[in-house]
Amino acid sequence: MKNIVIACVDGSPSTRPVCEYAAWASRLLDIPLSLLHVLEKDTHPAVSDLTGSIGIDSQAHLTQALVRVEGERSRLLMAQGKIILNDCAEILNQAGHSEVTLLQKHGTLDEILADLGDIRLMVLGRRGTQNPVGSHLESIIRLHRKPVLIVPESFQPPSKVMFAYDGSEESRRNLTRLTLSPLLSGLVCHIVMVKGDARALQEAQKILQTANIHAESHLLEGTSVADALCQHASDNGINLILMGAYGHSSLRRFFIGSNTSTMLEKTPFPLLMLR
Structure with a gap:
């Protein structure tokens, strides 16, 4: 994926201005625009204590329960991300920017940035949710070798x-x-x-x-x-x-x-x- 603008969206208050600034840059640079939603690998389990189950076979029972809970959480987060991507695409479509690629990635920050390839500009919000985009600004600036546009919670065309x-x-x-x-x-x-x-x-x-x-x-x-x-x-x-x-x-x-x-x-x- 080369010579594109990537808008990192996570459903936070910065999401709309991220889309608007990315569309502004995409028009001026005359290059394609992609929307990216990230599902970061989470080292913290959704349920940390199921010790209410007591017995010799409780360990196997707890493991199975955790697997089910983690799987459901991942499914819900992925579905939520797709809704965010589709809503952002609709915002851009209404603004006259109809040709937008939707991307959803899962993994560590360095893996995701490496997988994106040689992009022209990355746009993300100053304030984010618990998702990695918008909350790991210094890491993104360090790892990403291209310009990064960090935007506030409202859009104003630069003059x-x-x-x-x-x-x-x-x-x-x-x-x-x-x-x-x-x-x-x-x-x-x-x-x-x-x-x-x-x-x-x-x-x-x-x-x-x-x-x-x-x-x-x-x-x-x-x-x-x-x-x-x-x-x-x-x-x-x-x-x-x-x-x-x-x-x-x-x-x-x-x-x-x-x-x-x-x-x-x-x-x-x-x-x-x-x-």
Whole structure:
């Protein structure tokens, strides 16, 4: 499965905006869209204590009962997932996006990501249910080698974006990739650095402007990278934040650690994590 947008749905409040953002990206990139529902392998049994059965043969009885309960739970979760997929497909169909592939996967997160192959963009919600998609954001960003768009609980077509630039080689590569992406076509782009090099920031702005992207550069201050980024986004009407998931600066250390969840909690805007 290559060059597609994958929308990860789990029935949480983020499910509808995940579909809407995925449809937005699919139209601009002019590539197919697939909906994915994940059934993760659960190491916790549905019933942990059936010791009310006493007797020599109770162990065999309990084992059989557990097998029946686990089988029924799996069947119900699979049926629930199919309902979620069909409901999402209907939402997209009503929005004029009729050609959608429905996928349901079962297994560990790394197995599922490997099985999906070389996809173009993965879209998932910031808040999820107990299902793995939406609740294992850092793991997905680490394991998935392609851009990941993490969205809030409501959809707003992006019109003004902010790219968090750190001057690293990886950040410059991501900047060059953005000049080729249809996602930025017609949008205003704020390129920002937190306590960075003003000259490097201006050079980055010129790269975007040369590609006919309306770009503004802003050198931000603040002791916290997250606070500085979120404040600038709020003050300037930003509705999409782009940043590298891995780099070689304070941004790299910031986004690989547990502070990723802090950033997700602080900003109400969608985050496009570039790899």
